[in-house]
Amino acid sequence: MKALFLVVGSITGRLMRRRRSIAMFFLTASLAPLLFFLALGRTGSFAAEMYNNLTFGLGMATVYPVAALVVSTAALGEERKAHTLPFLLLKPVPRVVIALGALIAAAVSAFVIVEAGVLVTWVVAAVMSGDWSLGIATTVGVAVQCVASAALFVPLGLVLNRATLLGLGYLFLWEGILSSFIAGIQASSIYRIVVSAWADFASMTVDTYDAVDVILGRVTIGAGGAAAKVAVMALVSVMLTGSILKRRDLVGE
């Protein structure tokens, strides 16, 4: 257990470095000024609805996954590129513990960074609508998003030099286009899993609910189901990352 905390601590310390954290914070907080200008001079209920629409339509579809992707691919990918991987690997610690530590570090770091931006938007929405509970659903969705992104992109970052670019392609093609048109793959769409968790806690208008229903397609609303899916993803990811780390040839010549 101590080794796990040490791995999480060292990777989190690197992932939370100032420049990346600030850049990702500004990216995720960019919804706040957008909301402010869109809802300025309108009613509180309009501000609340606009916040929800921005959250699931832009935040959870693009902004939050991109931020989580950037952090997750860096968890072990940066260790490999910076040649610091031997410091982790040459320790009497099972590789699966290193893999689990990297996943936790990526998920926690991504959550802290994304949630900081969410908080700013949450405050703007709460001030304009008078409803301070709006951000709770977003926080649940972001938590699911960060674990799912970590599960998918930590192993990808470990084996690929251009994992972030590939991840962006995945977000655009798979999440953005293919899963919108092919009903059969909607259950595996992280975006839909995240929205299904968010919608379980969000207080939505009928219009918003209809829009969410269209997006979810075959996926049913429910935080429990979403949590179960990301838990399975995390488990598979840890086993996969552990197995890649055991294969060893990660440090090159």
Place this chain on the structure above:
Amino acid sequence: MTAPDRSTDALHVDEPTVVANRLSKWFGPKVAVSEVDCSFGPGVTGLLGPNGAGKTTLLRVLAGLLTPSAGGATILGRDPGRKPGAYRHLGFVPEDEAVYEHMTARRFIQWSAAMSKVEDTGAAARRALETVHLTKDADRALSTFSKGMRQRAKVAAALVHDPEVLLLDEPLNGTDPLQRARLIELFLDLGQQGRTIIVSSHVLAEVERMAGRVVAMVDGRVAAAGTLAALRDAMSDKPRLIRIDTDRPRPLARRLLGGEWVESVRVGEDGIEIRTSDARALGLDIAAGAREAGARITAVSPEDESLDSVFRYLVNPR
């Protein structure tokens, strides 16, 4: 079938702690290490060879960072790549300059100690920092360290759990002369304590100062192994090109040509270049030759003493 007796073989030691067993490693079509079959025991062993000889790859395979393409390697009887528990007994200093830049030196070393399951990490880190003379800078971020200081921090991190085997990949790179001398002293001391220290270097003089035994690599293969004296003997018949700077090149060249060890002479305006089969004999003859030729010698220097040329000769004398 009986196992070959390796005790008298220069490639093997009597009580091996680190063993490479017909070890090969290739990356696609490139063979980095080819059928290396040798062992290492307590004391300091220099892993010597020019850049690209395969030293780093060999150390990484020994440490379990790379999977061998053929053959195998063990440290204290175990393959650390398969049994991470072996890392309790192994310290490794990678060649790369990289460190955890977000940590201070003390935190990095304490973290390494804790990861290696050392109980009193604070005391162990203090000792390791003292050993490499980094106590004064212990609380500075590693990102502010010079290359030499990073090397020392990495050595401290590799030593902090008191390992029996230490693999050091070019550990003296970037260190200043004083620190280099101190690190060499430290490695010698650790070797005398009975630990197995394998130090790679492409600088013959460095290895000469610290290693009792040398394993020389060229093109991924072991070219020679044994004591430095044995290695020198192996190289003694290599033709050498020697340059002599003198004010009277022609008379001196004429005089030295008489020696049977001189293969050819090229005369320039202010000196001569001699190709010799016995540099030692030539060296002994130069002073007498200069006296007889009335020449004043200002410099004598080997022209082809690069490690690369020496080792290539060891692999292919012709």
